[in-house]
Amino acid sequence: MDTGDTGFIMICTALVFLMTPGLALFYGGMVRKKNVLSTLMHSWIIIGIMSLQWILVGFTLAFGPDHYGLIGGLDWLGLKGVGMEPNPDYAGTIPAILFMGFQMMFAVITPALISGSIAERMRFPAFIVFMLLWATFVYDPLAHWVWGVGGFLRELGALDFAGGNVVHISSGYSALIAALVLGKRNGFGKDSMAPHHVPMTVLGAGLLWFGWFGFNAGSSLGANGLAAMAFVNTNTAAAAAAISWVVVERLHRGKSTMLGAASGAVAGLVAITPGAGFVTPLSSIVIGLVGGAVCYLAISVIKAKFGYDDALDAFGCHGIGGTWGALATGIFATTSINPAGADGLIYGNSSLLGIQAMSVGITVMFTVAATFIILKLIALVMKLRVSEEQESNGLDLSLHGERAYSEFV
Amino acid sequence: MDTGDTGFIMICTALVFLMTPGLALFYGGMVRKKNVLSTLMHSWIIIGIMSLQWILVGFTLAFGPDHYGLIGGLDWLGLKGVGMEPNPDYAGTIPAILFMGFQMMFAVITPALISGSIAERMRFPAFIVFMLLWATFVYDPLAHWVWGVGGFLRELGALDFAGGNVVHISSGYSALIAALVLGKRNGFGKDSMAPHHVPMTVLGAGLLWFGWFGFNAGSSLGANGLAAMAFVNTNTAAAAAAISWVVVERLHRGKSTMLGAASGAVAGLVAITPGAGFVTPLSSIVIGLVGGAVCYLAISVIKAKFGYDDALDAFGCHGIGGTWGALATGIFATTSINPAGADGLIYGNSSLLGIQAMSVGITVMFTVAATFIILKLIALVMKLRVSEEQESNGLDLSLHGERAYSEFV
Amino acid sequence: MDTGDTGFIMICTALVFLMTPGLALFYGGMVRKKNVLSTLMHSWIIIGIMSLQWILVGFTLAFGPDHYGLIGGLDWLGLKGVGMEPNPDYAGTIPAILFMGFQMMFAVITPALISGSIAERMRFPAFIVFMLLWATFVYDPLAHWVWGVGGFLRELGALDFAGGNVVHISSGYSALIAALVLGKRNGFGKDSMAPHHVPMTVLGAGLLWFGWFGFNAGSSLGANGLAAMAFVNTNTAAAAAAISWVVVERLHRGKSTMLGAASGAVAGLVAITPGAGFVTPLSSIVIGLVGGAVCYLAISVIKAKFGYDDALDAFGCHGIGGTWGALATGIFATTSINPAGADGLIYGNSSLLGIQAMSVGITVMFTVAATFIILKLIALVMKLRVSEEQESNGLDLSLHGERAYSEFV
């Protein structure tokens, strides 16, 4: 065990934790005043539920001893045997319980990301059931495939440094399906659904960016040069994507917006996630620039064309940004940064891009199908969507019996 | 000295620092619009005052060479002799000045916790005098008893990993006394005193949770397995308590609220504080589940029955949650997690629970009596409470000459 | 390489990053409702632009191989050769890429500080051009002079632990010039320009204080006793200055304000920046007390007398506080804290104060002249200031096409 690595990963774990309360604010600022608490609640209840799910079953399903490359065994149920000694299979210099904790924060934020697409209209009990099933039957297996020793995508040679597939692609495409299954918000495309509190969203974006350093740099599982490289790449791509988003929106709409800069930064953070520990800073600039532009176009043009109501653009940011990031890793990865990785297209190796594309394809197909089935099964048992009256009164009042702001002195 | 431990504790110190500005927001969102700045000011002025008090006299009173198990000597007045070398009595691998700094943040947040109970009605000069006296005559001795080498509660064998007694029980019961001495807010039980800005409270809760990792994990004073275990326990109990609070409120009132999830999380963080480094993650689930439910009941049922006006539930969260946590440590502690600790009730040792109860009893008696005396003494010299007119106009305007929000464009 | 140092500095880098989103909120709360997004945007667009500028040219200009003590060579353009191995010239125990990243965050926040003085009236394209030129022709050379191996102010023996000159004096005086060149806001001195959201400013101040631990303690570039000392000094001076500000404002205006406590804390953080690693905690108290009072007077008395419109007091806090801090270092520095430093006036060495004063003088003259020239050059090519109508409608709507808050349900 190494105190430097242990201390560093412990703080990284705290940073990744902070991302979910940050996401709550990022999302909360974008909804209408009457739904802000219900939106915050999505993230917060997930912190509660997933923290327990992970300890009880999630961790062992994802990282427990492999079965057929598909799933971890139940050997570590309730953290049995996961203690203060390192587990060299995953991280030889930090306590096994810390590795578990670090991974927990990923298992927490991923379902929370989905909640952006179904904001302002989903029933709370259905939301909870959906999230629990999704975590158990989508996230845990997928984490095993990509990161678990013996996981089949890992064996394939797909590169995913900090969770492009497991976190962003999976949540992004699931969010799209959930938005489609739930249908549009009443008044979508007619009433103004402008964000009720942009500074809250900007604050959330700041906390996300801050926490993302823990997410990406911490994914090296030690305080070393690779972590530092991932750190710098993370910042670089976020910065580049913020710039590219506001430039593209200036060309498209004539103005650069603060919401755009914040959204672009998040798009860039998503895009660099899979490649953060495999590419150079200069490549990160390109990954960010493309990431910001692609997500902007997905959200402002493609979404408008197809007309689905991905309320807070969970698909537009995470699905699209994550896909680009996974492919970009296939293009820009270099063994000069990470010998444990592989060379990408621009370093003369075209096979990696294919592997990356295949792993994206598998992830998308699996999550899309599984999410659809889960939602349809739940719909057999309970209503997914609030009543029209509840929706018009706002979910804060109708579901939670609260109002966010009391207006009078 | 160890760079890993030193770096880790330095960041933990920063995290614990952040808890007080976080608490300011947690509390600030819950008061009425006209009192939000005065509420933020409580926490902020305490950061200022206590940082200086601690350096000048607090640290040496608490950790200076022991006198009769009751108080530290004045040898380290103004940090004389507290330098960059470790002090092996307390932490052999980090600079003594860092240990001092880490402890300082605890000395800062503890009085700030009290301010929740007297919100919206205390005069500012009386508040400052109260806090200074309280820190010097309550906190500093208590910290010595529990944590100081030679302190009598420490010698007794009471377990308090990160400050259940010193921080939460002491502040919680003092808060109750302060609320009783000051009396109810005008209009209490009649006018609506709904929180003016729930998202601000949720943000504050997020920052508290984040900072609490430093509080609890940092209390191991090194970047090691025990710190990691405390870290995971902290998160687990907070998550469990958030869940249990919203479940109980759903059973009781028919709805789960965002304010409830945030309050529950804080209750869980309080409850796990004394035991974080002595119990297993599975025990933490139980500690959290019970903690959330108990605090909910204290706040919504017992407070209503007795009718005292603990405005922001400083007693309900910290007094009750801290008491439960101290007792829970007597139940769930295990030497398999921490050989320096002891086994609790469920591991067949019933004496620990008795010791814990005794240490709670002593703490409660001491703080209750001392707080009462301090407040009564101050009342001889100055008014404790604002005038009716100041209260109705709001403390922001009448005490500080500011308004939090300017409403017009 | 040392994992403890590396992990610590990586987290410090994240902390310093967080200061700029924190600054955005600190500033954003102080403007009028109609300009809050444009104010947040100033900081955010700078994060984007400067992160890229630094990687591409800034770092090598500042830290690249010295030319005549004046500027770094272009050898490290685009981070060529800046890799995972340490560069012992600057930090022998952490990866060179991490040193680059840590410094990057300083290069980001410095121009963002300037934006406070020109808030609510500058055109966005002119702002971007100004900032790019300023970073390249003012910040990068200045950083080289003070911190670069071979830099002439460094050779002179001037002490600047964490950036009094490079960060605060440079941005503060530049801010004053920019405010003078742009002119006053319409209605200045007549209409109310009260902060629209003081809690947002308080939140920002909290994040700044938190991040400043990374700024100052991280400037020791290792997790060691000096870092811990700088950490404690930072907190101490901030606390003392918060207190002194509210005491002075109480004497002057009869009331202590929350905005004052937050402003005072920032003033204290500025004041301790150059000396954090050279003075004792007791000296930090004095530095903070004087710092808070001096900045208060500069802002409330001197600004009123001269009538310039430094909208959010970038000069009053950073220019004045930084100057005091640099001189205070000449007074209070002691080799007992930092053998690599020097003794100050109160330790019997009067020459250091002279050197400090000289280095302040050079910095002021250089930044004042350069900022003036840059702005005048830009004014030849494009308008610096928005139209009267844009200003009265608010920059959020007129420049960015957004509103921060949608008022209706």
Place this chain on the structure above:
Amino acid sequence: MKKIEAIIRPGKLDSVKDALSNHGVNGLTVTQVIGCGKQKGNTQIYRGVEYTVHLIPKVKIEVIVMDKFVEEIIQIITTEARTGEIGDGKIFVSAVENAFTIRTGATGEQAL
């Protein structure tokens, strides 16, 4: 000249506004209000304590028009703002003696 004050559900503001402007009524002023009437208030819960809030968010639309348009406008508002549930709101009509356009100085019906 009459002033028509309509207190309606906030969610109906957009449709009412659009309908009015389709009928050539462009000038109007909107205020955020809270009100009570037959509609029951709602219950809010904070830390286990229930508050009944009787005053419910509404918006008030004010239109000053020539007498001859009053009926039509009431018709439009009624149609657009109605859901049939309690709480749809009220319309009040009162006399206005004079109007001025600040910009042009126009008075009386010219000012509308």
Place this chain on the structure above:
Amino acid sequence: MKKIEAIIRPGKLDSVKDALSNHGVNGLTVTQVIGCGKQKGNTQIYRGVEYTVHLIPKVKIEVIVMDKFVEEIIQIITTEARTGEIGDGKIFVSAVENAFTIRTGATGEQAL
């Protein structure tokens, strides 16, 4: 029909509302306003600069009632809203020509 507009202290809203509803007056509409009159404004301080703010927060209650209730209602409001200090506020009465209930289409006094 008359409209009674009462501009009162924000802190008195609850008592006035309750008193009115105890006397059977259930319909009313409330607006957040700021106002000035004899009551002096307050001084605010931001970074050492003093601002005098003349406009003080108040709330405006509007009740439209049948003529015969006017006196009683004014009585109730006056009693509940009075503290005796400057700034208690004003009540204004004016004529309303017609009223409509959007939901039912009822008009005139039926609509109240």
Place this chain on the structure above:
Amino acid sequence: MKKIEAIIRPGKLDSVKDALSNHGVNGLTVTQVIGCGKQKGNTQIYRGVEYTVHLIPKVKIEVIVMDKFVEEIIQIITTEARTGEIGDGKIFVSAVENAFTIRTGATGEQAL
């Protein structure tokens, strides 16, 4: 007694208020409103989607005065609130039947 309602640009509130009080008009009540008229709304952009917002922030000033002051006050408001650009706003005058000062019980013109 008349009620003068002026809907003006928010930025003009201070000058109008000051001018009125220089002419001895101290009592007035201000409401934050949004409105539309000849002035075109503005376009807002959120994540690439354009919204046209027709309702523009304004403030409404209400002054209740004796009949004889009406003209002068309209004059003052018009002068101070005018920029000459579309959107300067409107002034409406209507009759008020009675006024009461809550604190003193004064009625009619005494109450103003």
